[in-house]
Amino acid sequence: PNTGAGAAASGSTMQVESRERGRVQWSVYARYIAALGGPLVALGLLAVFAAAQAAAMGSNGYLAWWASEIASGSADVPADAGLQLRRLGVYAGICAASLVLLATQGVALARVAVRAARILHAALLHAVLRVPQSFIDTTPLGRITNRFTSDVNAVDESLADTVSSLTSCALSVAGTVVLVAVSTPWFALAVPPLALGYFAVQRYFVTTSRELQRLDSTTRSPVLSLFGETAAGVEVIRGLRRGGTFAARFSGFVDRNQSAYVLMTSANRWLAVRLETIGNGLAAGAAVFAVLTVATTTGGVVPAGFPALAGLAISTALTITQTLNWLMRMLSELETEMVACERLMENG
Secondary structure (H helix, E strand, O other), X not given: OOOOOOOOOOOXXXXXXXXXXXXXOHHHHHHHHHHHOOHHHHHHXXXXXXXXXXXXXXXXXXXXXXXXXXXXXXXXXXXXXXXXHHHHHHHHHHHHHHHHHHHHHHHHHHHHHHHHHHHHHHHHHHHHOOOOHHHHHHOOHHHHHHHHHHHHHHHHHXXXXXXXXXXXXXXXXXXXXXXXXXXXXXXXXXXXXXXXXXXXHHHHHHHHHHHHXXXXXXXXXXXXXXXXXXXXXHHHHHHOOOHHHHHHHHHHHHHHHHHHHHHHHHHHHHHHHHHHHHHHHHHHHHHHHHHHHHHXXXXXXXXXXXXXXXXXXXXXXXXXXXXXXXXXXXXXXXXXXXXXXXXXXXXX
16 A cells, blocks of 8 residues: 655655645635634624633722722721622622623634634535545545544634633733733833743744644654555555564654654743743842832832732732743744644645
8 A cells, every 4th residue: 555655755646745834824814714704703702802801800900909998098897898898799790790701702712713613624625525536646545634633623623722822811911011010110111121032932932833733744644644554455464464564664654753743842841941931030020110119109108009009910920920921832832723724725
């Protein structure tokens, strides 16, 4: 059986599997947005995400304001229990709205993501069912199977989760930066260099990660081809006693495919170390800028309500390290997984 190994042997009619290079074209993103339902659907989904994130951060902000009111003495808990109950009701309402928006967000994303996957799969199937016989004769079955299994699975499951995580993290980071900058204006000076640092690391990483994903996808096709062809011709292989030869060739294809996967894992660890370093610097900077704000704007006298707001800002900055790390990872993952869309649209 022909292995469909990618590099065509002398006299072989099998074509080498094509592989794009460089950044994923914007036309691929545009076609995916169109499959989601169009720009209006995408903007509506973004609005739901923004509302859910605003409600989540609003609950924390309301607690900080409530604590500052109590600390300043404007709210006497024992004397005015009715006021505290009303404020508790407001907080409960914000939390309930957050839960409803989160549920709406999940359902809406699931519906449009399934729609996009169905449209792309239908386009691929339509193209494959109408290819000329020459394409079937020169293309290994494993290469086609790879598109209908690994690539379709990435669009159907992984890509939707990546879009959800990316949007939520981006909105969370934006809200946190605004919150910290309001409580500690000096922090705004550190935002541009930090953003440039994150962006530089992410762009350096995604260039390698994207090509490794393409390499992983193309080296998986020979594995599937040889497996299917060996299963179909197992009687002949056993009759000729060539099982060891085919096992060795299969192991070689698997090793080649796993080499790309190991490099992808190593690149992810490289990214994690650098993002953790920058993120820890961000958290430390938020604390320093909070002290500078008090020292320069109030003469060292802490204003009423400032500790609650500053505490919320610093605690949020401490947790933002993980959020920023995940944001950079999702930015990289998005372009990496759009390679699956690129491969489906190549035949669609």
